[in-house]
Amino acid sequence: MLSELLTLSFLIKLVTAMLGTLGFALIFRSRVKNLPIDIVGGGLTYVIYFCVEIAIGSLFGAAFISSVVAAAFSEITARIVHAPATAFFLPCIIPTVPGSYIYYFMTYLITKNYDDSIHYLGECAVIGIGIAGGVFAVSIFIDIFSVIKDSVSKKRDKAEK
Amino acid sequence: MVFSKIKSASFNNGNNSSFASHRCEYLLCLALDVGEGILKNGGEISRVEDTVSRICRAYGAIHVEVFAIPSVIIASIRMEDGEYSSQTRRVYGSENNLSKIEAYSDISYNVCKKCPPLEELDEMIRNQKRKKTLPxxxxxxxxxxxxxxxxxxxxxxxxxxxxxxxxxxxxxxxxxxxxxxxxxxxxxxxxxxxxxxxxxxxxxxxxxxxxxxxxxxxxxxxxxxxxxxxxxxxxxxxxxxxxxxxxxxxxxxxxxxxxxxxxxxxxxxxxx
Known part of the structure; x- marks a missing residue:
C-alpha cells in the first residue's frame, strides 16, 4: 500500500482534494481560523478513503470508515475549538462525494445505456449510505458516552452530598 | 420590531401580568430567531430543536416543545408562573453558511451560561443578522x-x-x-x-x-x-x-x- 501512496498520481489527488476542500470551505463561508483544520480534515478523509478502498476493495467500506474518521475528527476538533462539529464535517467529507459516479450515471442515462446507468446510481447510493452510516455510528457513540458521563457525574454528586 | 412596541407598552401601562405574558412571548420569539438562524444557514434539525429548547429552559421555561422541519419551526413553552406561549416560524430558503451556524451556536452557548437580559439577547441576534461573513x-x-x-x-x-x-x-x-x-x-x-x-x-x-x-x-x-x-x-x-x-x-x-x-x-x- 505504501508504494501506492508514494505515487505522483496519488500526491496530485491528495493536493487537489485538499484544495477542493478549501474551495468548498470558502463556498460554505467557513470561518478563516477554521480553514487550516478543514484542509487537514479533507486530506485525512481522502487518505483514509483511498487506503481502505485499496486494502479491502469495497466502496461502502471506504465511504463508511472515512466518514467515521471525518466525523470523529470533526467532533474532537469541535470540542477543542468550541465550535459545532458541522462546521468541520461538511468541508471534510467533500472528497468522498461521488461526483464522477453521478456524472457517469447521467451520461449513461442520456445515451440510453441503462444497465451502466443503474450500476453507477447503485454505487452512488452505496457511498451515500456509507457516509450517512459513518456519521450515525459516531453520533451514537457520542450519545452513549455522554449518557455514561452524565450518570457517573450524578453518582459522584450524590456520593459527595 | 413588534416586540419593542410591546415592551414599551407593557412598561408604560404598568400591567405586570401583561408584561409577564409578553416576556414569555418575547423569550420564545428570540429563541426562535436563533433557531431560524441555524436552520436558514444549513444547521441540522436536531441542533435547531435542541438550541430553542435549551435557551427557553435557561430562562425558566418548565415545559418546552419544539418541532422543526427544513421550512418551519413550531414551538410552545410554559413558564413556572403558568404563562404560556406558542409560535410558528416559517423559514424561507436555506444555504450553507458555517460562520453563521457557529455564531448562532456561540450565542446559544453564552446565553444559556450567563442568562443576560432578553434585550441583550435581542441585540446580539440583531448584530449577528447585520454581520457580513466572507467577502x-x-x-x-x-x-x-x-x-x-x-x-x-x-x-x-x-x-x-x-x-x-x-x-x-x-x-x-x-x-x-x-x-x-x-x-x-x-x-x-x-x-x-x-x-x-x-x-x-x-x-x-x-x-x-x-x-x-x-x-x-x-x-x-x-x-x-x-x-x-x-x-x-x-x-x-x-x-x-x-x-x-x-x-x-x-x-x-x-x-x-x-x-x-x-x-x-x-x-x-x-x-x-
Whole structure:
C-alpha cells in the first residue's frame, strides 16, 4: 500500500482534494481560523478513503470508515475549538462525494445505456449510505458516552452530598 | 420590531401580568430567531430543536416543545408562573453558511451560561443578522478552486482544471446576480446547462481536453451530496419528516442537474 501512496498520481489527488476542500470551505463561508483544520480534515478523509478502498476493495467500506474518521475528527476538533462539529464535517467529507459516479450515471442515462446507468446510481447510493452510516455510528457513540458521563457525574454528586 | 412596541407598552401601562405574558412571548420569539438562524444557514434539525429548547429552559421555561422541519419551526413553552406561549416560524430558503451556524451556536452557548437580559439577547441576534461573513471575492475564489481542483482530482489535465475553474467562476457570478434568487431547481437546471455548454465549447475551442472531467468538476459544485448525507442522517436519527423532505429536494435537484446536462448534450449533440 505504501508504494501506492508514494505515487505522483496519488500526491496530485491528495493536493487537489485538499484544495477542493478549501474551495468548498470558502463556498460554505467557513470561518478563516477554521480553514487550516478543514484542509487537514479533507486530506485525512481522502487518505483514509483511498487506503481502505485499496486494502479491502469495497466502496461502502471506504465511504463508511472515512466518514467515521471525518466525523470523529470533526467532533474532537469541535470540542477543542468550541465550535459545532458541522462546521468541520461538511468541508471534510467533500472528497468522498461521488461526483464522477453521478456524472457517469447521467451520461449513461442520456445515451440510453441503462444497465451502466443503474450500476453507477447503485454505487452512488452505496457511498451515500456509507457516509450517512459513518456519521450515525459516531453520533451514537457520542450519545452513549455522554449518557455514561452524565450518570457517573450524578453518582459522584450524590456520593459527595 | 413588534416586540419593542410591546415592551414599551407593557412598561408604560404598568400591567405586570401583561408584561409577564409578553416576556414569555418575547423569550420564545428570540429563541426562535436563533433557531431560524441555524436552520436558514444549513444547521441540522436536531441542533435547531435542541438550541430553542435549551435557551427557553435557561430562562425558566418548565415545559418546552419544539418541532422543526427544513421550512418551519413550531414551538410552545410554559413558564413556572403558568404563562404560556406558542409560535410558528416559517423559514424561507436555506444555504450553507458555517460562520453563521457557529455564531448562532456561540450565542446559544453564552446565553444559556450567563442568562443576560432578553434585550441583550435581542441585540446580539440583531448584530449577528447585520454581520457580513466572507467577502464575495473570497467565495468567488472558492468556486473556482473547488471546480478546478475536482476536475484534476477526478483525472483531468491542468487545462481541464483551468476550464473547470472558469466555469466555477461563472457559477459564482450566477449566484450573486438576481438569478441567484430564482427558484433553486430552475437555477440548478440553468447552471447545469451553462456548465455543460461551456465544457463542450471549451473542448471545441481547444482550451479544455476532456469534457468528462471538466463536467465532473463542475457537477461537484451542484450535486447535493452533503444534503443526501444529512437527509439520510435525519432519517436514521428518527427525524423522518425532515429527512424525507430533504430527500425529495435531493432527488429533484439531481433530476434538474441531469436535465441541464442532457439539454447541453442535446444542443451540442454529435459535435464532441
Amino acid at each position: 464575495f471575492a473570497i467565495v468567488f475564489l472558492g468556486y473556482m478552486l473547488a471546480s478546478g481542483s475536482f476536475a484534476v482530482f477526478f483525472g483531468g489535465s491542468l487545462r481541464d482544471g483551468i476550464v473547470g475553474a472558469l466555469i466555477g467562476a461563472v457559477f459564482a457570478l450566477l449566484e450573486c446576480t438576481s438569478l441567484g434568487r430564482i427558484n433553486q431547481l430552475a437555477r440548478t437546471a440553468l447552471e447545469s446547462f451553462v456548465g455543460g455548454m461551456m465544457a463542450h465549447l471549451s473542448v471545441l475551442a481547444g482550451l479544455g481536453q476532456n469534457v468528462d472531467f471538466i463536467m465532473i468538476g463542475t457537477v461537484m459544485l451542484l450535486i447535493p451530496g452533503v444534503a443526501f448525507g444529512t437527509s439520510l442522517r435525519d432519517l436514521l436519527y428518527g427525524d423522518f419528516l425532515a429527512g424525507s423532505i430533504k430527500m425529495v429536494q435531493v432527488v429533484l435537484i439531481a433530476l434538474m442537474i441531469a436535465f441541464g446536462y442532457l439539454l447541453s448534450s442535446f444542443v451540442m449533440g454529435g459535435v464532441v
